Amino acid sequence: MILTRQLILNSAQNRSKSALSFMGKDTTYKELLDSISRLSYLYQRDLGPSTRLAYFCSNHPTVVATFFAMSNIRAMNIPVDPNAPPEEVIKWLKESKATHLAVTSDLLIRAREVLHSQGLSLPIIEIDKKQGGEYDTSFTPPPDQAPLKTDLVLLLRTAGSTGKPRFAQFSHQQLTSAWMTLKNPYHLNASDRIHTSMNWYHPFAFVHSMLFPILGGSTCVIDLGLEGIEFLDFLKQSRVTRLINTPSFALKLLTLFKNEKRVLPGLKSITIGIGSLSPELKKAFDLLKISVSHCYGQTENLWTIAMQDTQNPEELLEGYTRGFVGKGLPGFKYKVINSTSDEIPGPDRRVGQLALTGPTVMKGYFEKEKETKAAIRGTWLYTGDLVQLEGEAESLTLTYLGRKEDILEINGISICLPEIEAAILRHPYVEDVGAFTLKNSKGEPVIACAIVKQEGSLLNESQILFFCKGNLAHHLIPVGVAFTEKIPRDLGNNVNCSKLRRQFSEVAG
Numbered sequence: 001m002i003l004t005r006q007l008i009l010n011s012a013q014n015r016s017k018s019a020l021s022f023m024g025k026d027t028t029y030k031e032l033l034d035s036i037s038r039l040s041y042l043y044q045r046d047l048g049p050s051t052r053l054a055y056f057c058s059n060h061p062t063v064v065a066t067f068f069a070m071s072n073i074r075a076m077n078i079p080v081d082p083n084a085p086p087e088e089v090i091k092w093l094k095e096s097k098a099t100h101l102a103v104t105s106d107l108l109i110r111a112r113e114v115l116h117s118q119g120l121s122l123p124i125i126e127i128d129k130k131q132g133g134e135y136d137t138s139f140t141p142p143p144d145q146a147p148l149k150t151d152l153v154l155l156l157r158t159a160g161s162t163g164k165p166r167f168a169q170f171s172h173q174q175l176t177s178a179w180m181t182l183k184n185p186y187h188l189n190a191s192d193r194i195h196t197s198m199n200w201y202h203p204f205a206f207v208h209s210m211l212f213p214i215l216g217g218s219t220c221v222i223d224l225g226l227e228g229i230e231f232l233d234f235l236k237q238s239r240v241t242r243l244i245n246t247p248s249f250a251l252k253l254l255t256l257f258k259n260e261k262r263v264l265p266g267l268k269s270i271t272i273g274i275g276s277l278s279p280e281l282k283k284a285f286d287l288l289k290i291s292v293s294h295c296y297g298q299t300e301n302l303w304t305i306a307m308q309d310t311q312n313p314e315e316l317l318e319g320y321t322r323g324f325v326g327k328g329l330p331g332f333k334y335k336v337i338n339s340t341s342d343e344i345p346g347p348d349r350r351v352g353q354l355a356l357t358g359p360t361v362m363k364g365y366f367e368k369e370k371e372t373k374a375a376i377r378g379t380w381l382y383t384g385d386l387v388q389l390e391g392e393a394e395s396l397t398l399t400y401l402g403r404k405e406d407i408l409e410i411n412g413i414s415i416c417l418p419e420i421e422a423a424i425l426r427h428p429y430v431e432d433v434g435a436f437t438l439k440n441s442k443g444e445p446v447i448a449c450a451i452v453k454q455e456g457s458l459l460n461e462s463q464i465l466f467f468c469k470g471n472l473a474h475h476l477i478p479v480g481v482a483f484t485e486k487i488p489r490d491l492g493n494n495v496n497c498s499k500l501r502r503q504f505s506e507v508a509g
Contacts, residue, residue, distance in 0.1 A: 002147045002172040003071050003215075004036060004139075006179070010217050014190055019214060020061045021193065021238055022222040027061055029217075037139035038132030039069035047100065049074040049145060052155075053125075054098035056080050056089070056111045059200050059222045062128040064214060066102060071153040071172065072139055078155045078167075079201035082107050090118040096155055096167055096366065102127045149173040155366055156203045158299045159490055163498060167366035168300045177359035178207050178302045179215040181329050185293070185307045186242075188216050192268075195221040195235065196244040202491060204273040204303040208295065209244040229260055241268045242310075247275040248493050250292070254284055263288055269310040271295055273303060274491050294326055296400050300381055302360040304329060306398045328396040332358035335380075336389050347392040353404050354387040355380045406497045408437045408445050415447065415476065421495070423471045424449060424464065429457040434487040435478065436497040440508040448480040448507045450500050452487060459483075480507030 001009075011019070011029035018026035027035075043066075047053070053070055055078065057063050067077050078096045080089060093101070101122045103111045111124060141147060154170040188194075196209035213220045221238045223231070235243075243253075250270055257263055269291040276294050277285075285292045293313040297303030308326040328334050335343050336352030344350040357379045364372035375382055386407045388399040401407060408415040417435040424433045432452040440446050453459040461481040468477045482504040488496040 001176055002149055002151075003153070003175055004033075004068050006176045006215055007036075007068065008033065010215055014217055017190060017217070018193075018219045020064060020220050020222065022061050023224065024237075026219075032061075032065060032214075034137040035065040035131070036068045036072065037137045038135040039065055039130060040072040040139040040141075041135035042130060042132035043069055043075070044073045044141070044145075047073070047075065050099070051075040052078060052097055052099045053102050054078040054080050054093055054096065054100070054122075055102045055201070056082050056107055056114075057102060057104040057127070057200075058082065058106055058224075059196075059210075060104045060128055061222065062104070062130070063102075063200065064210065064220070066127045066130075071151075072141065072147055074145060074147050074151050075153070076155055077153055079157075079206060081201045082110070082199065086114040086117050089114050090120055092157060093120065093122065095165075096157070098122065100125055104128050147172070149176075152363060156206070156299050156302075159496075160498065166368055166371060168362040169364055169366055170302065170360075170362055174302065174360050174362070175211060176215065177331070178304050179212050181304050181331055181358075181360060182208070182212050182307070183216065184330055185309045185327075186212070186216075186271075187309075187311055188213065188218050188242075190217050192218040192241045193221050193239050194218055194242045194244060195223065195238070195240045197223065197225070197231075197249060198245060198491065202274075203299045204295070204297065205244065207302050207304065208271060208273070228256065232256060232260060232262055232264070235264055235267070239266055240264070241266055243267065243270045245270065245272065246491050246493070247272055247277050247281075250277055250285070251281060254281060257288065264290075269293060271307075271310065273297065275494050296326060296398070298383060298385075300362045300375065300383070301356070301358070302362075304358075304360050305332075305354075305356060305383070325397065325399045327394075328398060329358070332356055334389060334396060334398065336387060337382075346389060347395075349388060349390045351386065351388045351401070354383045354385045354389075354398075356383065357381065403497065406437055408447060417447075417495075417497075420447065420449065420472060420476050420478070423476075424451070424468065426471065427459075427464070427467050429454045429459045430464075431455075432487045434489075434495040434497070434500050436495070436500040436504075438501045438505060438508050440479070446479045446508050447476065448482070448500075448504065449478045450482045450484045450487060450504055452484060480504075482507045 015030040019029045019032045020027040080092050102125050149172045152169045155167045158166050194213040196205050198205035200206045200210050226234050273295045282292050293308035293310045295307045297305045306326045334356045338352050344352050361381045384404050386401040386404050390397045420435040421433050431454045435449045464481045488499040
């Protein structure tokens with residue numbers, strides 16, 4: 001089923017209910033559907049199905065209407081990070097072969113500056129000024145351009161944590177399947193109001209905080225980047241019941257609650273992606289009667305690989321330092337494979353590279369046939385993640401251990417890089433640290449680390465290695481140390497080991 005048809009069916013009994021809430025103004029489902037229809041006619045006339053529309057936008061109601069409208073006319077939608085460096089934005093646009101750039105008015109000047117600085121010419125569309133008021137509120141496409149559920153309508157960029165970023169392609173069918181997959185763990189109802197402060201360019205935010213609530217008949221709540229007490233006031237006034245965000249956001253929110261001596265009695269749950277909260281922080285939210293669940297995913301699977309139930313999330317073990325523990329999702333099959341690509345049978349505990357098959361697996365990487373064949377074998381997506389599976393079917397539990405290339409195994413024991421980082425961070429002159437694996441001149445995998453030292457410190461490699469000898473087991477001591485001004489991290493504050501390997505390939509010897 002195409003996206004707009006699913007939206008029409010799901011909202012049939014609640015057309016007068018709020019679909020979007022922005023700056024104190026609510027947009028009903030009827031108003032949203034009317035806008036989608038008018039914009040579909042407008043963009044069908046002005047742009048057409050061959051358009052590849054990149055979104056350089058803040059979160060805004062018009063982004064939602066434009067996305068559905070462009071999907072109606074069989075065009076491609078390409079979310080872009082508006083906060084990325086100019087050269088990265090240009091690379092994003094060129095590699096995705098964007099033909100037009102959609103902007104919200106607040107980012108118009110920056111968009112022009114980015115294009116001008118890199119000498120790229122693309123037509124810019126201020127989408128929040130487009131209404132199509134002269135068109136009918138019931139869109140009927142030309143007979144030869146009727147959208148199909150198999151049309152590719154979304155291009156999401158991967159993080160590039162294992163090399164160069166790629167673009168994963170998705171159809172109507174996979175996007176509607178993402179909504180159906182998430183229904184069970186979220187238990188949403190029509191009164192739920194979902195918010196994220198993340199930009200929708202990120203797949204986790206796009207799927208969980210925009211697409212899912214809109215298709216699910218709930219309300220998507222949008223803010224303008226508020227902080228501090230103003231943000232708490234906004235959440236209360238907007239009657240937000242669910243938050244979608246990162247571990248660092250959850251920590252800031254908890255600090256706000258403590259400093260302002262306030263809570264949000266209407267807040268039911270917080271879903272954390274791109275990392276996880278420590279057991280201690282999770283317990284603090286439990287005391288506030290706020291459920292914290294974790295979601296594990298990848299761009300290639302619309303960020304829907306596994307998720308904890310928002311009403312009954314699993315407990316994290318004491319001393320747990322990284323990753324995710326949770327249940328598989330309905331409609332998916334999971335397996336782990338060993339180093340010889342053989343499946344490790346269950347139901348007992350087994351560790352290996354995760355492969356899965358299900359309704360939200362991407363169609364493939366855009367113009368990357370070789371990489372697509374390596375990632376998708378038959379119907380199975382080979383994730384490159386090392387996980388532990390236990391149980392089968394509905395009882396299956398998944399524990400994320402890390403990226404396959406970031407895990408070093410010594411004498412059958414997997415090395416936990418965060419454990420190394422935690423030890424080195426205890427040094428009084430270390431500001432930040434990122435541990436990573438790479439191969440030495442003999443092709444052997446070894447541990448190295450990059451360190452940000454405190455300003456004015458004369459800390460050197462010998463001092464770090466001496467400190468490690470007194471605080472780490474012998475097999476955990478890095479073979480090399482590099483100093484840097486910043487540790488590359490993702491939105492979840494996880495170290496980007498791939499970037500460190502490329503930047504400091506010489507430290508292994």
